[in-house]
Amino acid sequence: MCAPGCIEHVHHAVSRRGLFKGAAAAGATIGAAVAMPGAAEARRFPRFQRVVDLTHTLTPEFPTFFGVPGVGLRKIKDFKTDGFNVNEWTVLEHAGTHIDAPIHFSATGAGPAEIAIDQLVVPLAVIDVSAKASRDADYQLDPADIAVWEKRHGRLPRGACVALYSGWETHLGSGRFAGKDDKGVFHFPGFHPEATAMLLERRNIAGLAVDTLSLDHGPSKEFKTHTTWLPAGRWGVENMAGLGNVPPAGATLVVGAPKVKGASGGPARVYALV
Numbered sequence: 001m002c003a004p005g006c007i008e009h010v011h012h013a014v015s016r017r018g019l020f021k022g023a024a025a026a027g028a029t030i031g032a033a034v035a036m037p038g039a040a041e042a043r044r045f046p047r048f049q050r051v052v053d054l055t056h057t058l059t060p061e062f063p064t065f066f067g068v069p070g071v072g073l074r075k076i077k078d079f080k081t082d083g084f085n086v087n088e089w090t091v092l093e094h095a096g097t098h099i100d101a102p103i104h105f106s107a108t109g110a111g112p113a114e115i116a117i118d119q120l121v122v123p124l125a126v127i128d129v130s131a132k133a134s135r136d137a138d139y140q141l142d143p144a145d146i147a148v149w150e151k152r153h154g155r156l157p158r159g160a161c162v163a164l165y166s167g168w169e170t171h172l173g174s175g176r177f178a179g180k181d182d183k184g185v186f187h188f189p190g191f192h193p194e195a196t197a198m199l200l201e202r203r204n205i206a207g208l209a210v211d212t213l214s215l216d217h218g219p220s221k222e223f224k225t226h227t228t229w230l231p232a233g234r235w236g237v238e239n240m241a242g243l244g245n246v247p248p249a250g251a252t253l254v255v256g257a258p259k260v261k262g263a264s265g266g267p268a269r270v271y272a273l274v
Contacts, residue, residue, distance in 0.1 A: 058096035070095020140192035186218030
């Protein structure tokens, strides 16, 4: 979700020179990583067989917390007339699949550019509450759900991301995704504050993720999960896609957080290594 006052617009124009320079640098970095895989890296990052995209395509029609378009594109250079394409973006930070940085709900927390990169490549634990959410749009993942997951898969990995899978993406394209009623109240699942406190205090989890508009469930007015989790230096990802396509345990999550100075969050490319 995006709290009142958090809307910031980012204008993004990419030059060909910057694009080519960045691609060359990235290629050199990747080559070095492949050529010299240290023992520490081999232990830290398990091998994987496939990559699962957990990111929705961001369009002006994608639902947002404020009901305004999350992205706009204006073409400023066209291939037919200029020989290359460049667009200017206008982006709502908290739209589509995006990261909530600690500063989103704190006075002095880190922005997405300040989050250590090794905190954004972490074990992924997916807790499936889709059956409960289908019966109760306002369902909150609670400590009992965590206990059931741990009974089946073992203790949650230290420094992991815990993702709530409600199956809510099936409602995209309809009013049920936001679930706003005639009184303006949202209805969708989220984390119960007791589960949030447990993951923070007793499991040392790095991030939370949901496939809905907010870490807190729709009717929340106090946003206790946000106000507990983010000021503690943790991050969250909202509007995840495809969580039903990854196993409950064993995958590695990669969060491509935007490196924008002064931001409180931003659209992210998120994927799982399985």
